[in-house]
């Protein structure tokens with residue numbers, strides 16, 4: 317089992333503060349707004365027409381495609397939307413521009429990321445606020461869609477987060493959710509999601525799509541790391557970006573090691 321996994325099993329209380337510091341640091345380093353997404357990405361494996369993107373969006377094609385793939389599954393018209401763990405806001409901004417819901421609010425625990433988003437985006441209907449996934453600062457039944465991308469693995473109390481999702485979703489609302497876990501944790505993960513009482517609409521294994529996206533986006537990520545990260549931290553940045561350290565792709569979620577799943581749930585009306 318990887319060292320990181322063991323470390324957090326023994327010291328669970330360190331998980332949140334260490335990751336928070338890390339994301340504060342990443343946000344402070346990116347002065348030129350090059351880093352709008354922080355997920356592993358998604359690449360289609362069939363020969364479907366490539367997603368048409370503006371030159372600006374093209375720079376973020378693979379991480380953006382993960383949002384696009386998740387978002388394409390539902391109707392967004394008139395939707396009040398919450399993204400939990402919105403990071404540097406690229407996903408919420410893209411969904412707002414492309415799928416045109418009524419409004420989107422992104423919340424994240426990292427103050428620097430939220431400050432960045434408040435300065436960087438000025439689109440109508442898009443808002444950002446600091447907040448903890450385990451204690452969502454919203455009334456019950458407030459949102460038609462809650463989405464959460466590659467963030468939940470950092471929450472010390474994952475079940476508390478799920479309870480909060482169920483609370484803030486209105487009946488009939490959707491929970492769009494994507495993340496990865498080590499193989500040995502998948503059964504518990506499924507059981508936790510099952511306990512929420514949310515109706516499962518789709519579970520999709522997108523591990524091969526993430527691996528392909530990491531391979532295709534590797535050079536861009538390496539260049540970003542070279543430009544922004546101090547030399548001493550480049551290996552660590554590479555690991556977080558799914559590049560497996562400075563050079564080797566050893567942290568890519570391989571089948572049999574980590575599994576990347578994409579889920580859609582619905583809160584029942586009755």
Ligand SMILES: C[S@@+](CC[C@H](N)C(=O)[O-])C[C@H]1O[C@@H](n2cnc3c(N)ncnc32)[C@H](O)[C@@H]1O
Pocket residue numbers: 335336339352353354355400401402403404405406407423424425426429447448449450464465466467470471
């Ligand atoms: C890997 S990044 C993904 C960001 C974004 N979803 C994306 O795909 O670009 C994980 C994000 O989760 C946020 N996060 C971690 N723990 C959190 C918590 N308890 N509440 C809210 N956000 C949290 C981090 O600050 C970070 O911005």
